[in-house]
Amino acid sequence: MTALLRHSLLLAGRGLRKTRRNPGILFDALFLPIVFLLMFVYLFGGAVAGSTQVYLQYIFPGILVMSTIMAGLLATGVSLNVDVKKGVFDRFRSLPIGRSAPLVGSVLADMVRYAVALVSLFALGYLLGFRVQTGLVPALAASGLAVVLGFCMSWINVLVGVLIKETSVVQSVGFLGIFPLTFGTNMVAPTETLPGWLQVWVNVNPVTHAIEATRGLLLGGPVAASAVTTLIWSAGFLVVFAPLAVFAYRRNV
Known part of the structure; x- marks a missing residue:
């Protein structure tokens, strides 16, 4: 396990060097x-809340969660797919490293994308007038919760990137997955204002719970139930999709 972690961190460093040499990789996350x-x-803002400033306070936590999910579901699988097609993973297989290390390293490297997205959003939000109502520690907790969910959900895209051969299809699947997960929530409008059939999906959507927990941490309000639900969903994504991605990688690459 120690060797796997060391190898994964080394390959994460490789991913960071790729980002430094090609800053365009950060485009979608930023x-x-x-x-x-x-x-x-x-x-x-004016139509939904009557004021852009009021709506900014409402929607900002949702965009914060969406940014980490977008970074995970759009980039990780595409980057892995490109490396597989270029034969990079054939070289990895000849090295004395853990078979799952390239996958773990790629996901860890993408944590930088999350950090860039969060810092950029907070900077812009502050310029527009958004203000955290709770304090620094709750704001860091909100960011951490969003990162945990994005990290765990990124394994879905890792699995897609390993299974599907065409990079464009991997990217399309990522985009298609983002819309029901992020827009099928109370990010844009309160749940009670939505049609009944949509409320059913919103109430079971794990991203909804993450947004509600983030709102509570940034603006004040109930947090515990939504945060626990988000962590349970995150653990579920990780436990299910990480082993499947590693299995598919060992079998197909």
Whole structure:
């Protein structure tokens, strides 16, 4: 286990060097959440909340959670798929490293994407007028909860990236997965204002619980139940999809 962790961290360093040499990799993690924040606040803020400033306070926690999920579901599987097609993983197989180390290393490297997305969002949110109502420690806890969910859900995209051969298809699957998970929540509007059939999905959607916990941590309000539910969902994603991704990698790559 110690050797696997060491090998994974070394390969995570490789992923960070790739990001440094090709900053465009950070594009979706950096700019898409910013675009969504600006679009929702200034297009729908007045209609939904009567004020862009009030709506900014409401939607910001949801965009925060969405940013980590987008970073995990869009980039990780695509990056792995490209490496597989280029034969990079054939070289890894000839090295005396754990078979799962390349996958774990890639996911760990993408933690930088989460950090970039969160810092960028908080900076923009502050400039627009968003203010944390609880304090530094709860804000860090909210960020940590969002990162944990994004990290665990990224294993879904790792599995897709290993199973599917075409990079464009992997990217399309990531986009298709993002919309029901992030927009099928109370991120944009309160649950009670949605149609009944949609409320059913919103109430069981794990991202909804993460958004509610993040709102409580940033703005004040109930946190415990939503945070525990988010952690349980996160553990479920990790326990199910990480072994499946490793199995598919060993079998197909």
